Amino acid sequence: MNAQRAAVIGSGPAGLMAAETLLARGMGVDIYDAMPSFGRKFLMAGKSGLNISHAEDPDVFLSRYRGDTRLQEMVRAFGAAEIVSWMEALGIAAHTGPTGRVFPEMMKASPLLRGWLVRLQDAGAVLHPKHRWQGWNADGALVFDAPEGSVTAAPDATVLALGGASWKRLGSDGAWAPLLEAKGAETVPFGPSNCGFLVDWSAHMREKFAGAPVKSICMSVDGQETRSEFVITQRGVESGGIYTLSAALVDGLRRHGAATLLVDLLPDMDVPAIVAKLERPRGKQSMANHLRKSLGISGVKLALLHEAARGVLPDHAVTLARLIKAVPIKVTVTAPLDEAISTTGGVAWDALDEALMLRQLPGVFCAGEMIDWDAPTGGYLITACMATGQAAGNGAADWLQTASSL
Numbered sequence: 020m021n022a023q024r025a026a027v028i029g030s031g032p033a034g035l036m037a038a039e040t041l042l043a044r045g046m047g048v049d050i051y052d053a054m055p056s057f058g059r060k061f062l063m064a065g066k067s068g069l070n071i072s073h074a075e076d077p078d079v080f081l082s083r084y085r086g087d088t089r090l091q092e093m094v095r096a097f098g099a100a101e102i103v104s105w106m107e108a109l110g111i112a113a114h115t116g117p118t119g120r121v122f123p124e125m126m127k128a129s130p131l132l133r134g135w136l137v138r139l140q141d142a143g144a145v146l147h148p149k150h151r152w153q154g155w156n157a158d159g160a161l162v163f164d165a166p167e168g169s170v171t172a173a174p175d176a177t178v179l180a181l182g183g184a185s186w187k188r189l190g191s192d193g194a195w196a197p198l199l200e201a202k203g204a205e206t207v208p209f210g211p212s213n214c215g216f217l218v219d220w221s222a223h224m225r226e227k228f229a230g231a232p233v234k235s236i237c238m239s240v241d242g243q244e245t246r247s248e249f250v251i252t253q254r255g256v257e258s259g260g261i262y263t264l265s266a267a268l269v270d271g272l273r274r275h276g277a278a279t280l281l282v283d284l285l286p287d288m289d290v291p292a293i294v295a296k297l298e299r300p301r302g303k304q305s306m307a308n309h310l311r312k313s314l315g316i317s318g319v320k321l322a323l324l325h326e327a328a329r330g331v332l333p334d335h336a337v338t339l340a341r342l343i344k345a346v347p348i349k350v351t352v353t354a355p356l357d358e359a360i361s362t363t364g365g366v367a368w369d370a371l372d373e374a375l376m377l378r379q380l381p382g383v384f385c386a387g388e389m390i391d392w393d394a395p396t397g398g399y400l401i402t403a404c405m406a407t408g409q410a411a412g413n414g415a416a417d418w419l420q421t422a423s424s425l
Contacts, residue, residue: 053150177382220326384414
């Protein structure tokens with residue numbers, strides 16, 4: 020058994036990568052998780068296809084991250100190319116989609132997670148499910164609520180990879196924040212990211228179009244735009260492009276108390292081209308039929324136009340064309356925090372040194388979504404979790420080696 024042992028608390032991609040890094044550096048590792056099985060949010064993320072990274076230009080890739088510049092350096096050291104090589108070492112080939120998104124070849128997360136856990140155990144990792152971390156006791160030992168009652172552990176170093184504050188049923192609840200604050204570590208309040216937003220829809224919109232996807236569009240918020248689709252919900256909007264623009268929408272809500280999403284229903288046509296089609300004689304056709312036949316606007320797109328125009332579409336062709344190119348959807352608040360794909364906030368970067376060790380707690384390192392950073396969906400989130408896991412693992416290993424040489 021290794022003379023020096025580290026505890027990794029949390030079994031998401033950040034925690035497992037920290038464990039793998041520590042094992043490769045010759046340390047013994049115990050991995051703890053509150054849930055009965057490991058990697059639950061990771062598995063949920065891969066339920067419909069595990070988008071694990073993105074193969075776009077590295078500088079563009081790094082520009083997607085919001086947070087301390089140290090995060091970008093960590094992702095630069097362990098980005099898409101490194102993740103592809105890492106998967107190949109597990110015997111899993113990568114598949115890159117037409118938009119640059121990187122997936123494991125079988126698309127699902129479960130085969131990858133199973134292979135990863137087997138490799139960690141073969142390297143000596145000991146897994147401890149159903150161990151909910153409760154902080155430290157008076158002697159500085161870790162305290163866990165386990166099936167057999169309260170148990171303690173006194174590792175030589177600890178890596179915390181406890182996630183953010185969304186999807187509580189999968190184990191990511193942010194309950195760790197007061198434990199670190201009590202030790203003097205600075206934290207930032209949690210906020211939703213890659214989330215849905217609430218819209219004051221009419222009853223007709225809620226009843227007829229909840230669940231409807233809005234496709235072949237372009238959306239923008241304060242100059243940021245995406246060609247991705249989104250979905251109408253009973254309460255508002257979510258999915259796809261909404262997640263891409265969520266940071267801009269959250270910024271608008273924070274500054275002004277409301278934010279406006281602009282939807283271009285015909286992104287491949289300009290206003291004059293739309294006007295030319297609208298001005299064609301329509302005879303006795305209703306405006307709805309005219310829009311459907313001349314421009315292909317019907318269903319949920321037509322409903323969005325009616326929402327914006329309060330049920331009365333403009334008769335003037337130029338005015339209507341401009342509305343088609345910029346349908347405003349006013350969002351008033353984010354969907355509940357626990358429903359967000361990811362969260363901002365958590366451990367402040369100023370609370371961490373260059374190796375991701377808590378300045379107030381020597382020998383305790385942080386990784387993953389529990390640190391205050393943000394990124395869109397599309398492979399960026401998991402990549403950064405793995406990159407910070409590797410950085411924290413190396414930081415803990417370096418610290419242990421330095422301590423043992425003194």
